[in-house]
Amino acid sequence: MSNLNKKLIIAFFSVFILGIIGLFTIDQATQSRINNLPLITEIPAFQLENFDGKSFTEENLDNQITVASFIFTQCEGACPIMSTNMGLLQKRFAESDELQFISITTDPDYDSADVLKEFSNKYSNKNNWFFLRGSIDNVVELSQDGFFLSASLLPLGHSTRLILIDKERNIRKYYEGTVDANIVELQNDIVTLIKQG
């Protein structure tokens, strides 16, 4: 019987140790989520135009968490999936006024303000998603030097990544815009940033 008592004490002690390991692991996991969103770079100054004619500059990124993408309306491959995913996130975070979306066209010749407006009606269901156009040179420069995303052979050669930008214009992370697991990741990271304030 004392043998059993000894075993019991060992068992309780083991459970206690497991509890500490569990607590430590959970804490590490929570911390790692914040650490995994490093400040990559600050978005440089730019000037583009929304489909409603209003100008959109780097200042519009202030105090908003922004999800950005490069697309063009005639694109049949990745863009519809990327835009559907952004629409999904827009819907899920509809209650938040701290989040906005921008999609920059890589085909400004075809994508007039009207075309972009029509495209917007298809995917966006709130007025916090801006569909932006500018001169092709501006867009290439912004993609390559601002977002560090390749932009050769436009419009087709645009990046399929979504970019998460924090409230201080800093790029925090890139996500493959067509991969479900990455969209889940992006959603979790948005929650982390919102909780950080």
Place this chain on the structure above:
Amino acid sequence: MKKQLFFQSAVVSTILSYLLIFVGGLVRVSGSGMGCPDWPRCFGRWIPPTNVEQIPSYIDPTAFNIVLAWIEYGNRSLGVLVGFSIIVLNIIAIYYFRKEAKLFISAILSLILVLANGALGAIVVSSVLNPFLVSLHMILALMLVSVLSYACIESYKLIHVEKFKNLEGNKTLSNSLILFWILIFVEILLGTGIRTNLELVSIENPLLSKGELLNALDSYKYFHSFLGFTLLFLSIYIYAKLKNNSLYIVKFLGIFILGMIIVQIFLGEMMVFFELPQLTRLFHTWGSSWLVGVIIILYNCISNEQSK
């Protein structure tokens, strides 16, 4: 000697499986399930990368989080270890106990279950943690520890035949233990149902607080509490029936079950009032898995006589 060997091997497999359920629960509560986006390897490597440069070019490094990767990898490694321990159990069973149906079948069944659950783990990852599949992954693990607990107690009884020889059987008690086990399983299914729904609601509404999430649940969360208290009364009955039993292990398991049910109710209420602290969730799940195995052991202890 051979029986002793089988018993020890079964005990090691059972303890490792319980540890595995703990680590698996840790993966779920810490949200590390996608720590390794591929399977069976982790970012294309058998040992997870320790920095971003080690990730092969064909895998997108976006999701790389070293902490989450190693938590998930811990679950997989322990799973492999459990697999090996059950293979050892099967070698012993095939070698010495082919004619001992209870031991032989439980060994084979545990091997099938552990392999199936490993494969299901791969599907869980490729489904980007579909909450239903995650819960099914746990249910299979519970079945595994049930079978292993059965192997433990049956081999223990073969070693200590004289201990169980004079144990008086009690049909009502045996039946109430069967009922108890079934209700525990239903209770766990309800619990995983609550968890699954919480996760589904949370995916669609990422901004809801945990309190709001609980409120958004269907009314069957009340069934979980109701059944919990029903189990409490049943465990008091079982405890009363067993407290004067001549076998110390039987008496002890009766106390254990009652104590564990009380702890579980306490943890469950804590989760409601303190908005689901993760460590509480972990022990709530793990404690329920202990009950599943313990009842099987207890049942097979006291139903010894009747089978003769």
